[in-house]
Amino acid sequence: MASLDDLKKRISSVKSTQKITKAMKMVAAAKLRRAQENAEKGRPYSEKMNNIILNLSSGISDKENAPKLLTGTGEEKTHLCVVMTSDRGLCGGFNTNIIKKSKNFFQKILKNNKILKIITVGSKGYDQLKRSYKENIIEKISFKDSKNINYFDADKVGKIIINRFEKKEFDVCTIFYNQFKNVITQIPQEQQIIPLKSNQEKDNTSSNSSYEFEPEEDEILINLLPKNISTQIFKAMLENSASEQGSRMSAMDNATRNAGEMVDKLTIQYNRSRQAAITKELIEIISGAESL
Amino acid sequence: MSEEFKVEIVNPEKSFLSKENATEVVLPAFEGEMGILKDHISIISFLKPGIIKVYSKSEENKYFVEDGIVEFRDNNLSILTSSIYNVSDLDRNKIDQIVKEAEKESNEDNVDDQKRYLIDQKIEVLKSLQLS
Numbered sequence: 001m002a003s004l005d006d007l008k009k010r011i012s013s014v015k016s017t018q019k020i021t022k023a024m025k026m027v028a029a030a031k032l033r034r035a036q037e038n039a040e041k042g043r044p045y046s047e048k049m050n051n052i053i054l055n056l057s058s059g060i061s062d063k064e065n066a067p068k069l070l071t072g073t074g075e076e077k078t079h080l081c082v083v084m085t086s087d088r089g090l091c092g093g094f095n096t097n098i099i100k101k102s103k104n105f106f107q108k109i110l111k112n113n114k115i116l117k118i119i120t121v122g123s124k125g126y127d128q129l130k131r132s133y134k135e136n137i138i139e140k141i142s143f144k145d146s147k148n149i150n151y152f153d154a155d156k157v158g159k160i161i162i163n164r165f166e167k168k169e170f171d172v173c174t175i176f177y178n179q180f181k182n183v184i185t186q187i188p189q190e191q192q193i194i195p196l197k198s199n200q201e202k203d204n205t206s207s208n209s210s211y212e213f214e215p216e217e218d219e220i221l222i223n224l225l226p227k228n229i230s231t232q233i234f235k236a237m238l239e240n241s242a243s244e245q246g247s248r249m250s251a252m253d254n255a256t257r258n259a260g261e262m263v264d265k266l267t268i269q270y271n272r273s274r275q276a277a278i279t280k281e282l283i284e285i286i287s288g289a290e291s292l
Numbered sequence: 293m294s295e296e297f298k299v300e301i302v303n304p305e306k307s308f309l310s311k312e313n314a315t316e317v318v319l320p321a322f323e324g325e326m327g328i329l330k331d332h333i334s335i336i337s338f339l340k341p342g343i344i345k346v347y348s349k350s351e352e353n354k355y356f357v358e359d360g361i362v363e364f365r366d367n368n369l370s371i372l373t374s375s376i377y378n379v380s381d382l383d384r385n386k387i388d389q390i391v392k393e394a395e396k397e398s399n400e401d402n403v404d405d406q407k408r409y410l411i412d413q414k415i416e417v418l419k420s421l422q423l424s
Binding site for chain 2: 046048055150155214224
């Protein structure tokens with residue numbers, strides 16, 4: 001049985017923890033609003049880019065000479081996975097969800113005797129993956145220093161990927177990130193970016209025959225595809241940051257509530273044992289007086 | 293109204309400009325300046341550094357871009373660019389700064405000809421802005 005003093009200490013320590021989680025929740029809520037806004041503002045760009053590429057690629061005449069970034073190397077031997085996580089912890093299941101999703105994917109690749117290479121973006125992902133996939137990780141990138149997500153950072157990641165592709169280091173590239181749905185729900189996503197998978201092929205195939213290109217289609221594609229990769233990564237980063245803040249907010253909200261419950265429980269226990277001590281003393285006094 | 297069409301300029305961070313009533317847009321396309329009016333044929337093209345001019349009935353806006361892609365289709369003009377400035381926001385100091393950065397980049401050794409050409413273009417355009 002804990003003494004009164006111990007209980008008192010526990011209560012005050014839980015209370016101060018609660019203060020911290022509450023403050024973190026507030027901060028995450030404020031950041032979330034901004035991150036969400038940014039994610040929404042960034043969407044038109046990547047959507048438009050995707051549309052143009054779809055129009056272009058469905059109009060391209062000879063598939064043989066099409067750029068490799070679009071059609072792939074013709075093989076599927078080496079997979080590159082870009083796992084995008086956060087740089088900070090205490091955000092609930094955010095990182096774990098991405099890691100779980102990507103680990104599933106890794107196992108599938110390894111089972112088929114393919115070569116797996118990993119690039120981690122964000123330090124938390126590296127920390128979790130280095131235990132089991134240390135020899136597969138070829139590069140780790142972290143943007144701890146840059147305060148806001150900017151296109152420049154995304155471009156850097158994009159260039160790294162393209163460089164490696166040009167050196168023929170991999171055939172297929174997939175990125176993993178959390179898509180922001182709402183504060184409680186973030187959906188871990190896998191998206192193949194090289195070769196480009198056109199998942200909405202059915203739209204607008206009718207009107208593209210009338211496009212005029214200046215310069216030639218091939219040349220446009222060669223210039224456009226690297227940009228598209230950076231854009232997709234940028235989109236993933238934006239979604240990720242909104243998800244991170246959302247996830248942290250709900251995690252901290254839960255923590256605050258749990259701490260509150262704990263304080264209540266401890267306070268009841270404290271009061272009970274205080275009362276017990278008082279009763280005990282009273283009995284002692286009364287029985288002392290009686291024996292006189 | 294019959295001569296107006298829609299222009300949208302987006303950069304990765306946000307939608308930069310959206311205008312329903314443009315009457316003419318002049319673009320610095322890769323192979324020369326290009327004017328777009330309503331009912332232009334569908335086209336996809338690249339931009340080189342230069343000035344985009346957007347005309348409407350009442351006003352005329354100028355933007356400086358470094359690169360980008362244009363798509364025109366069904367009287368919708370979309371311009372995707374990663375770096376765009378409103379010319380009226382650019383003062384002398386800002387221009388000087390961009391020119392300096394560009395000149396530095398152009399003097400590096402590992403620049404290929406096409407890139408150097410683009411940088412030179414950029415400097416030229418900016419200098420002409422400075423004069424006006």
